[in-house]
Amino acid sequence: MLATLIRLTGSFDLAEEGLQDAYVAAAKTWQATPPSHPRAWLIRTARNRIIDRLRRRTAFVAHQGALAALAEIEAAAQPPEDDDEAMFGDDLLRLIFTCCHPSLAREAQVALTLRTVCGLGTPAVAAAFLVKEEAMAQRLVRAKAKIRAARIPYRPPARELLDERIEGVLATIYLIFTEAYAGDPRRSLAGEAIGLARRLDALMPGRPAVQGLLALMLLQDSRRRARVGPDGAMVRLEDQDRALWDQGQIAEGLALVERALGSAAPPSSYAVQAAIAALHARAGAAAETDWAQIVELYGVLMAIHPSPVIELNQAAAVSLAQGPAEALAMVDAIAARGDLAVYHLLPAARGHMLRRLGRRDEALQAYRQAYGLARFAPDRRLIESEIAALSEA
Amino acid sequence: MQYLLLIYGEERSEAAMPAADAQSMLAAFGAFTQSIAESGALVHSNRLRPVSDATSVRVRDGKTLITDGPFAETREALGGYYLVEAKDLDEATAIAARIPSARFGTIEVRPVWAM
Numbered sequence: 001m002l003a004t005l006i007r008l009t010g011s012f013d014l015a016e017e018g019l020q021d022a023y024v025a026a027a028k029t030w031q032a033t034p035p036s037h038p039r040a041w042l043i044r045t046a047r048n049r050i051i052d053r054l055r056r057r058t059a060f061v062a063h064q065g066a067l068a069a070l071a072e073i074e075a076a077a078q079p080p081e082d083d084d085e086a087m088f089g090d091d092l093l094r095l096i097f098t099c100c101h102p103s104l105a106r107e108a109q110v111a112l113t114l115r116t117v118c119g120l121g122t123p124a125v126a127a128a129f130l131v132k133e134e135a136m137a138q139r140l141v142r143a144k145a146k147i148r149a150a151r152i153p154y155r156p157p158a159r160e161l162l163d164e165r166i167e168g169v170l171a172t173i174y175l176i177f178t179e180a181y182a183g184d185p186r187r188s189l190a191g192e193a194i195g196l197a198r199r200l201d202a203l204m205p206g207r208p209a210v211q212g213l214l215a216l217m218l219l220q221d222s223r224r225r226a227r228v229g230p231d232g233a234m235v236r237l238e239d240q241d242r243a244l245w246d247q248g249q250i251a252e253g254l255a256l257v258e259r260a261l262g263s264a265a266p267p268s269s270y271a272v273q274a275a276i277a278a279l280h281a282r283a284g285a286a287a288e289t290d291w292a293q294i295v296e297l298y299g300v301l302m303a304i305h306p307s308p309v310i311e312l313n314q315a316a317a318v319s320l321a322q323g324p325a326e327a328l329a330m331v332d333a334i335a336a337r338g339d340l341a342v343y344h345l346l347p348a349a350r351g352h353m354l355r356r357l358g359r360r361d362e363a364l365q366a367y368r369q370a371y372g373l374a375r376f377a378p379d380r381r382l383i384e385s386e387i388a389a390l391s392e393a
Numbered sequence: 394m395q396y397l398l399l400i401y402g403e404e405r406s407e408a409a410m411p412a413a414d415a416q417s418m419l420a421a422f423g424a425f426t427q428s429i430a431e432s433g434a435l436v437h438s439n440r441l442r443p444v445s446d447a448t449s450v451r452v453r454d455g456k457t458l459i460t461d462g463p464f465a466e467t468r469e470a471l472g473g474y475y476l477v478e479a480k481d482l483d484e485a486t487a488i489a490a491r492i493p494s495a496r497f498g499t500i501e502v503r504p505v506w507a508m
Contacts (some may be wrong), residue, residue, distance in 0.1 A: 078441045102483075103482060103486075149504055150482045150502075150504045151394055151480075151482050151504065152481070152482045152483075153481035153482065154481050155481075157483065158483070158487075161483075
């Protein structure tokens, strides 16, 4: 509904205020007289409240801003008569594409999407990214100001730009999935990210890129309950209790990967990552995993979108498919280039490989380096236990 | 609404362009300018002389300080501008993307303050 109100009023802030007023009015009157089309009622009421507010502001003084806002509302379309699903869907797409417009900084896109599409409160969005509430509020204010000042249009992009813009929306959704967890995987906004991808898939069906991302997030999220141990330490994928993996999400994810990879178009990076996650999901135990195929898939990923993190993940798979010596050479090559210098998973990977090669002292050194770089407690706890286990051996 | 499209490019590589390429770039600019003039989007445009011909002026404590060169040495320098009329940012960026040197440099799109 917020999306529709923004279209009818031309303003994020007015729409939010109006909707609040409408909820208050609904609380007062709906018990006695429930409307046949509740959403249309709320929108109509919100719009009337907004017009009232603006008129009061111009009653004695010709308040320029209010006059302009009134003119815009009057020029815009009439509010809907009934709960028109197609219209609500269109408006939601407008909102998603506006929030994720490329001229807004990525972190602004994330904040605006979580706030206006997902309806999260500013404190919740701030907490998810370990940012002060004031700073997050400022980020939102600036984003809305830019939308107004630069006149970012409130509509889905032109056909020739659609694929590119969808990529941007997906990147923002995936950022919410991977980064919004305040250092503790148990407090992530993965559910919100998955919900966003589902809505996008429902509104723009049949797009392999969207299906690929949704598959990836479902498969990664299916391991959610196994990812953190009772002591608060991270648990590596190979050591996770697979009975805790969500089979419903896995089933849905596997079906989506098939569809995403089934199209004639070259696969998106998300779809390939989802295919890797699917191989893990299909293995009943770590030992049954098709590591060789995973190594190959990482090769495909490197061709589409090379990055040192992907290279590191490939090395981890090589370690299990071919052996720790080859894998260690790959990891050392990444480190020699100076890449991932502050990424704790690099020395952690070296530690595992050195341990498997029987090079105990070097392994301990690598683990200690990883400990120093790890930003969050769950990761540190895992490394601590690995250091402890190795020291006792 | 008006947007100022600021054209930034690397002067050194532009100067090093072979004569034939420079000619076709000029022709491309001419064609582009004409097309937006015809569409009504063009308000004004100009090519600027290179930063070696620039002069910077500052007034501090009542004194006028004049120095050689642009306000800051940057890798890409301002080479020209188009002032255009567009209904929203997407229309303005679509025009900017058609500027022939956008393939090599950067076009900054600035909304003009509505008075």
